[in-house]
Amino acid sequence: MTDFLLELRSEEIPARMQAGARAELEKLFRAQLSAAGLEAGDLTVWSTPRRLALIARDLPQATAAVSEELKGPRSSAPPQALEGFLRKTGLTQDQLEDRDGVYFAVIDKPGRATAEVLAEAIPAIVRAFAWPKSMRWGKDSASSESLRWVRPLSGIVAIFGEELVPCEIGGIASGFATRGHRFHCPGEITIGSAADYAEKLRACHVIVDHEERQAIIRDGAAKAAADAGLSLVEDEGLVIENAGLTEWPVPLLGRFDEAFLEVPPEVIQLTARVNQKYFVVNGADGKLANGFVCTANIDAKDGGAEIVAGNRKVLAARLSDARFFWEQDRKTKLADHAKKLDRITFHEKLGTVADKVERVAKLAEWLASEGIVPNCDPALARQAAELAKADLVTEMVGEFPELQGLMGGYYARAEGLPDAVADAIRDHYKPVGQGDDVPTAPVTVAVALADKLDTLTSFFAIRLPPTGSKDPFALRRAALASLSTIQSSNLRLPLTKLLSIAVRLAKESSQVTASNRHALESGAPVLGSPSLTVLVARNGFDEELAQEVWDVLDFFADRLKVQQREAGVRHDLIDAVFALGGEDDLVRLLARVKALQAFMATEDGANLLAGYKRAANILKQADIAVAPAEAGAGGGSAPTTTAPAFAGATDVDRVLLAALDAAEPAAAAAVTEERFTDAMAALASLRAPIDAFFEGVMVNDPDEAVRAYRLGLLARFTGAVHGVADFSKIEG
Known part of the structure; x- marks a missing residue:
């Protein structure tokens, strides 16, 4: 068994492309060997800014003879x-x-020498390599058939055991020679085999293992900071990026003028990180200190003093720009910055950002004034919403778009605005993604929720919902963020009413024709699976408007199901509660789902489900519809379909009837009072009577009156169950 080494050397490979390139090289190599009947086995793939390297261990000297069978006509x-x-x-x-x-x-097919297979595989791999961006170069670049690579390819090392694998692509022939560090050892190095590759390069100031370089940077940067009494602000992404920029990393600590610390720390960190790839450090007090750690690519004779001095000058220039932006932006009040938002188009059919701000302000004020967001001052909610987007026109956010919201919060605080307003401006984009903090401060909750709901309803109003995997306006993320905010703050939110208001506001400011504008009336909550007819009847909507509201509600329902499934809630139990319809209070809906999941995990729940399915099948055979609960927040039960007393009733019949008489009102009252665990307990009381009923009587009795009576009992039973959840949706 023999090891194989492949090195593809080029000009600098962008750091952001190196991880993908390693994966691509491994994938293509395995595919080429597999096609030739070879198993690649253990592979090691490394990258530096100037090379991709692969070592395949324990390859056979030749492929085995194979017999291929093809089926014909x-x-x-x-x-x-x-x-x-x-x-x-x-x-x-x-x-x-x-x-x-x-x-x-x-x-x-006879066996082939592995070296022969590799000689054919290497050019195929190079030509098939998928780079995010690639280029042609040299005298042959005018031809579309010339080699494309991320940067000009300059060398190929291909050694099987200790023998050269001869191949050629784009005028570049394979050989034993590579090159070391660009400055420390720029000459050629002869590689003897895969075994001595990494150590020969190390001797020439190239650490070919990217993970080793990352560890050097991670540990070295932390040590450089600690030696100065500071602590490194950890940034794993920056560790990986610096490792992709260096072949011989040397972390060095530098200092910048302490006067720059008057600029917000996030600005300093972003300036150092984005523009210069520097780490920042904290002092003993945990606050940002006037230090940075840069990663040199050489082992300097002066210990890096000159490198640090040069980097300090460059960083000072960048920080001077940031300080200038900070000072200039604060000369103008946020309210005056906000006036410029009417120059920025939000969407051609939805007007300007100023139009969006006004819609959000109205929604936020409504959420506060209606008490939906508890302890929220309507005036502060409106003020925060009106200023939330003002920093979009500032110099700082123009330079660093990542700081939108955050800089608005700083400017609001510097201006002396209330802390609640400044915090809401800062955090109104949250949560941005999974794992992000969810707002809890009342004013922030009102503004954040209003902003996301406006985005959702606005794009649905102009018929631009997500389609398939495409979601250009991040509406799925907005819906999930809204759901997280509602749940985190336990908001008792009539979603249909709020969405109706939001759709109306969107239509009023959008570029739609007057004939498509509709006056919206608030109405009863309807989430889950209502029909358009129900929306029209309950809310006074016409059909077009009902369709718009329906679409947003349905979208919310789908996102909620996805969220709950990811949280470990069974999808069929979610469907069982959603199928009841008539519910848009998410807190109440999810409490019912949670109680149902706990109940179905018990023996009573499993047995009741079996009894329900048996009853539903009997009713279906008798052509009697299973009576669903009356749609609505309070649930309810199906109408009684049998008289309280019947001459032909047996003791078993009477026991079930008595159980129903007790369980139906108890379950309905518990649902109305949102005691969903008690509602499940009321259902559990039906388990023994329904089991005894099926064991003790014949439902389809020859006596027509007895049969009708017992079918009525089953209809009452299924109706009582449907008052809590639609058990027909539950699997089992």
Whole structure:
């Protein structure tokens, strides 16, 4: 068994592309060997700014002989089919095998030397390599057939054991020679085999293992900070990026003018990180200190003093710009910055950012004034919403778009605005993604929720919802963020009413024709699976408007199901509660789902489900609809379908009737009072009577009156269950 080394050397590979390039090289190499009948086995793939390297261990000297079998046409097929199969296989008819009227071709392929396979694989890998961006170069670049690579390819090392694998691509022939560090050891290095590759490069100031370079940077930067009594602000992304920029990393600590610390720390960190790839450090007090750690690519004779001095000058220039932006932006009040938002188009059909701000302000004020967001001052909610987007026109956010919201909060605080307003401006984009902090401060909750709901309803109002995997306006993220905010703050939110208001505001400011504008009336909550007819009847909507509200509600329902499934809630239990319809209080809906999940995990829940399904099947055979609960927040139960007393009733019948008489009102009252665990307990009381009923009586009794009575009992039973959840949706 023999090791194989492949190095593809080029000009600098961008750091952001190196991880993908390693994965691509491994994938293509495995595919090429697999096609030749070789198992790649253990692979090691490394990258530096100037090379991709792969070591495949324990490859055989040759591929094994294989026999390939191809199925052909039937022996009775037209001659043309047989002729085509013969051309494909290169065989004659007498070489085919006839098996039960079907031709088969058995082709024996002799083994090949692995070195030969590798010689063919290397050019194929290079030509098939998928870079995010690539280029042609040299005198042949005018041809579309010339080699494309991320940067000009300059060398190939291909060694199997200790033997060269000869190949050539784009005028570059494989060899034993590579090059070391650009400055420390720019000459050629002869590689003898895969075994000495990494150590020979290390001797020439190249650490080829990217993970080792990352560890050097991670540990070295932390040590450089600690030696100065500081602590490194950890940034794993920056560790990986610096490792992708250096072949011989040397972390060095530098200092900048302490006067720059008057600029917000996030600005300093972003300036150092984005523009210069520097780490920042904290002092003993945990606050940002006037230090930075840069990563040199050489082992400087002066210990890096000159490198640090040069980097300090460059960083000072960047920080001077940031300080200028900070000072200039604060000369103008946020309210005056906000006036410029009417120059920025939010969407051609939805007006300007100023139009959006006004919609958000109205929604936030409504959420506060209606008490939906408890302890929220409506005036502060409106003020925060009106100023939330003002920093979009500032110099600082123009330079660093990542700081939108955050800088608005700083400017608001510097201006002397209330802390609640400044915090809401700072955090109104949150949560941005999974794992991000969810706002809890009342004013922030009102503004953040209003902002996201406006975005959702606005794009649905102009018929631009997400389609398939495409979501250009991040509406799925906005919906999930809204759901997280509602749940985190336990908001008792009538979602249908709020969405109706939001749609109206969107239409009023959007560029739609007057004939498509609709006056919206608030109405009863409807989430889950209501029909358009229900929306029209309950809310006074016309059909077009009902469709718009329906679409947003349905979208919310789908996102909620996704969120709850990811949280470990069974999808069928979610459907069982959603199927009741008539519910848009998410807190109440999820409390019911949680109680149902706990109940179904018990023996009573499993047995009641079995009894329900048996009852539903009997009713279906009798052509009697399973009576659902009356849609609405309070649930309810199906109308009683049998008289309280019946002369032909047995003791078993009467026990079930008595249980229903007790359980139905108890469950309905518990649902109305949002005691969902008690509602499940009321259902549990039906388990023994329904089991005894099926064991003790014949439902389809020959006596028509008895049969009707017992079917009525089952209808009452299923109706009582439906008052809590639609058990027909539950699996089991």
